[in-house]
Amino acid sequence: MVAVNELQEMYENMVTARQYEERLQEEYLEGKQPAFDISAGPIPGELHLAAGHEAAGAGVCQHLRDDDTVTAPHRPHHVAIAKGVDLKRMTAEIFGRESGLSGGKGGHMHLFDPNVKFACSGIIAEGCPPAVGAGLAAKQRNTDSVAVAFLGEGAIDQGAFLESLNLASVQDLPVVFVVEDNDWAISMPKERVTDVENGAQRADGFGLHGARVDADDAVAVYDAARDAVGRARDGNGPSLLEVQVHRRMGHFMGDPEAYRPDEDKDAAQQRDSIERLEADLRANGVDDETIDDLRSRAHDRVEEAIEWAKDQPEPDPDDAYEDVFVNPPSGVTDSEPSTADTGGDD
Amino acid sequence: MSGTDDRVAVETSDRWPDDADETVGVVVNWFAAEGGHVAEGDAICEFQVEKVSVDVPAPATGTLEEIAVGEDEEFERGHRLAWIRPA
Amino acid sequence: MAQQEDNASDQQADRSLTMSRAMVEAIAHEMRANDEVFYMGEDVADYGGIFDSTQGLLEEFGRDRIMDVPISETAYLGAAVGAAQEGMRPIAELMFVDFFGVAMDQIYNQMAKNTYMSGGSVNVPMVLTAAVGGTYNDAAQHSQTLYGTFAHLPGMKVVVPSTAYDAKGLMHNAIRDDDPVVYMFHKRLMGIGWLPAPDGPKTGVPEDDYTIPFGSADVKREGADVTIVTLGLHVHRALEAAADLADDIDVEVVDLRTLVPLDTETILDSVAKTGHLVVVDEDYRSYGVTGEIIASVAEAALDDLEAVERVALPDVPIPYARPMEDEVIPGTDDITEAVRTARGDE
Numbered sequence A: 001m002v003a004v005n006e007l008q009e010m011y012e013n014m015v016t017a018r019q020y021e022e023r024l025q026e027e028y029l030e031g032k033q034p035a036f037d038i039s040a041g042p043i044p045g046e047l048h049l050a051a052g053h054e055a056a057g058a059g060v061c062q063h064l065r066d067d068d069t070v071t072a073p074h075r076p077h078h079v080a081i082a083k084g085v086d087l088k089r090m091t092a093e094i095f096g097r098e099s100g101l102s103g104g105k106g107g108h109m110h111l112f113d114p115n116v117k118f119a120c121s122g123i124i125a126e127g128c129p130p131a132v133g134a135g136l137a138a139k140q141r142n143t144d145s146v147a148v149a150f151l152g153e154g155a156i157d158q159g160a161f162l163e164s165l166n167l168a169s170v171q172d173l174p175v176v177f178v179v180e181d182n183d184w185a186i187s188m189p190k191e192r193v194t195d196v197e198n199g200a201q202r203a204d205g206f207g208l209h210g211a212r213v214d215a216d217d218a219v220a221v222y223d224a225a226r227d228a229v230g231r232a233r234d235g236n237g238p239s240l241l242e243v244q245v246h247r248r249m250g251h252f253m254g255d256p257e258a259y260r261p262d263e264d265k266d267a268a269q270q271r272d273s274i275e276r277l278e279a280d281l282r283a284n285g286v287d288d289e290t291i292d293d294l295r296s297r298a299h300d301r302v303e304e305a306i307e308w309a310k311d312q313p314e315p316d317p318d319d320a321y322e323d324v325f326v327n328p329p330s331g332v333t334d335s336e337p338s339t340a341d342t343g344g345d346d
Numbered sequence B: 001m002s003g004t005d006d007r008v009a010v011e012t013s014d015r016w017p018d019d020a021d022e023t024v025g026v027v028v029n030w031f032a033a034e035g036g037h038v039a040e041g042d043a044i045c046e047f048q049v050e051k052v053s054v055d056v057p058a059p060a061t062g063t064l065e066e067i068a069v070g071e072d073e074e075f076e077r078g079h080r081l082a083w084i085r086p087a
Numbered sequence C: 001m002a003q004q005e006d007n008a009s010d011q012q013a014d015r016s017l018t019m020s021r022a023m024v025e026a027i028a029h030e031m032r033a034n035d036e037v038f039y040m041g042e043d044v045a046d047y048g049g050i051f052d053s054t055q056g057l058l059e060e061f062g063r064d065r066i067m068d069v070p071i072s073e074t075a076y077l078g079a080a081v082g083a084a085q086e087g088m089r090p091i092a093e094l095m096f097v098d099f100f101g102v103a104m105d106q107i108y109n110q111m112a113k114n115t116y117m118s119g120g121s122v123n124v125p126m127v128l129t130a131a132v133g134g135t136y137n138d139a140a141q142h143s144q145t146l147y148g149t150f151a152h153l154p155g156m157k158v159v160v161p162s163t164a165y166d167a168k169g170l171m172h173n174a175i176r177d178d179d180p181v182v183y184m185f186h187k188r189l190m191g192i193g194w195l196p197a198p199d200g201p202k203t204g205v206p207e208d209d210y211t212i213p214f215g216s217a218d219v220k221r222e223g224a225d226v227t228i229v230t231l232g233l234h235v236h237r238a239l240e241a242a243a244d245l246a247d248d249i250d251v252e253v254v255d256l257r258t259l260v261p262l263d264t265e266t267i268l269d270s271v272a273k274t275g276h277l278v279v280v281d282e283d284y285r286s287y288g289v290t291g292e293i294i295a296s297v298a299e300a301a302l303d304d305l306e307a308v309e310r311v312a313l314p315d316v317p318i319p320y321a322r323p324m325e326d327e328v329i330p331g332t333d334d335i336t337e338a339v340r341t342a343r344g345d346e
Helices: A004-029 A054-061 A077-083 A087-094 A128-140 A153-157 A159-170 A199-206 A218-233 A262-270 A273-283 A288-311 A317-321 C019-033 C057-061 C073-085 C097-111 C147-152 C164-176 C233-245 C264-274 C289-304 C322-328 C332-342
Strands: A069-072 A118-120 A147-152 A175-181 A209-213 A239-244 B008-010 B024-030 B043-049 B052-057 B062-067 B074-076 B082-086 C037-041 C066-068 C089-094 C127-132 C157-159 C181-186 C218-221 C226-230 C251-255 C258-260 C276-284 C307-313
Touching: A004 A054, A004 A077, A004 A087, A004 A218, A004 A273, A004 A288, A054 A077, A054 A147, A054 A175, A054 A218, A054 A239, A054 A273, A069 A077, A069 A128, A077 A087, A077 A118, A087 A288, A128 A147, A128 A159, A128 A175, A147 A153, A153 A159, A153 A175, A153 A199, A159 A175, A159 A199, A175 A199, A175 A218, A199 A209, A199 A239, A209 A218, A218 A239, A218 A273, A273 A288, A317 C322, C019 C037, C019 C057, C019 C164, C019 C181, C037 C073, C057 C066, C073 C089, C073 C097, C089 C097, C097 C127, C127 C164, C147 C157, C147 C181, C147 C258, C147 C276, C147 C289, C157 C164, C164 C181, C218 C233, C218 C264, C226 C233, C226 C264, C226 C332, C233 C251, C233 C276, C233 C332, C251 C264, C264 C276, C264 C289, C276 C289, C276 C332, C289 C307, C307 C332
Parallel strands: A069 A118, A069 A147, A147 A175, A175 A239, A209 A239, C037 C066, C037 C089, C089 C127, C127 C181, C157 C181, C226 C251, C226 C276, C276 C307
Antiparallel strands: B008 B082, B024 B043, B024 B074, B043 B052, B062 B082, C157 C258, C218 C251
């Protein structure tokens, strides 16, 4: 059983993530129609949206504290939101503004919020080794912090992931690997890149605990993650969790998905973990008014973050020369840590 | 429009992506220049609609006499992109 | 732009092609001529290459020869090395050159060195294609060119086309070459609808096959006062700068086309004429292409040099936000300014 207040928290996180991405999509497409020019509009560059993945972020992060480390891949927003990353500064980063998490240097694939120990990387599976390192630090220092690496199912064939499984396992580190299986690595369906249907079976080969959540279901993810995170926190070693999710918006904005059968696209729209969790809430006696409140709180938070971000100034071109080092050798420009006042996130 | 009767129009209606709701396209590339020779079936230009790129084959062999919609220009579905004078 | 006259197969073509289509035409021609040529990479089959590098090839050649592979660069790039050593002619694609890091051992310790370490008894006739370059705000992990990195390590021929005509002739040569060739295509030059190219890379392209020998730089514009040596996207920016300066300064633009082998003769001839050398590169400034070209000229013809300038990416990772990316990636104005400085106009 999951406590009702936890269900509500997960629901609010997931709705926030979905509404956030729908709004980002709108902003992103501005200036990109009818001709789609990736470098035009208020948000340039690639944008990988995670709509359909929300249950994985919310169900796992519900068990995490601020001192637990999370690494995410190129599709990070839902995990960042569930981990409690400052939404205003994250949004400003995505809009390339001076008050962004990285002052506009990182962009949407490279979000860093040390306050809640969140980071992401645009290279497939490359967040796994740093998560192992965070687990190593926790073990060495005798804390009960854990580290969680999120990755897509396309990443489970990558050396960095497989080596990380082994290192975490052989050293009994408090690490949880969460594979978000959305069936597609850009245009490559899972069955054409691995003969193992259940990615959690990768765990067997390295001697760590593995489990798969088949349904796109936040409560089932919550249950599986409670076990995996609990093991790590209690010193019982790493786990590999694979979670079925769905890709609702293409690999990146601008992906025409010509390779993807219509039935598969339709199926992804129908299996909505947010609707499912809403049904769970009602079954637990949560009334319409409460659900509406949660949704409107999410809505207000998203709108506030986007409005705030768009009001922020762009970085100075010369800011590009700062932050290569924290202790710059002579001749290299120094920089001050960003102290932008966001007026609080919640 | 006199003297243009025997020209063949380059159209896009039958190339429009089935699932596109958008009725405005953008020409992104011309592969032939005005006055150049084109062969029936060869891609002579490419347009984009809803992020999908579509090649337009020459409907006839001959001379590309007039380009009506240039690169980076928008056009409504059904609009003629060019005229070919058959050889 | 003047049509080059590299060899007898050059002919007046009524049609012009984008750079991606010219590359694909060469690949298709070689695949028809030789059953042992095949292409492997991520999203090269159904998708046709994220940057259109294999558009349409799946339909003609099928999945065995246009091969989607798992996200396992070490395995498939290394497999290309092995197949090449068996005498096949693989073309293997790194989706972004920035991803070389996950598979560098196969590239520089195997592909590049096996010929030498075997005393010439083994050869590796493969092509490694890779998308390079920024200008669309894809940030530090997806925007690099890394020209200097590959050219620095011995054992790889390094090709960087700037026009469709060159791309086709160089691709024919790359596939027929008995050594490993790294073929680096700039995303901004491919002529993709969603990433509009500048004027220039789309050129007339003969339908017949033709080769452009490696180590033959091309004078893209003749001039008497200042030599600009450059490659890739910056050929077009240099031509723009030359046009802007035409009333005051007569600029010659040399397109290197290959970094290994390097055509020093064409550079020296040009510098002997102009006495003023400006080297323009989209790669990092230090320990790279600009330093190498200038050192080569200084060694061979110090007396010819009246002035030297270099324009390159400063030694910082590529930032995301537009003002900062624009600051660090050399623009036409930066080139104009460097030419004027070389002429002592400032």
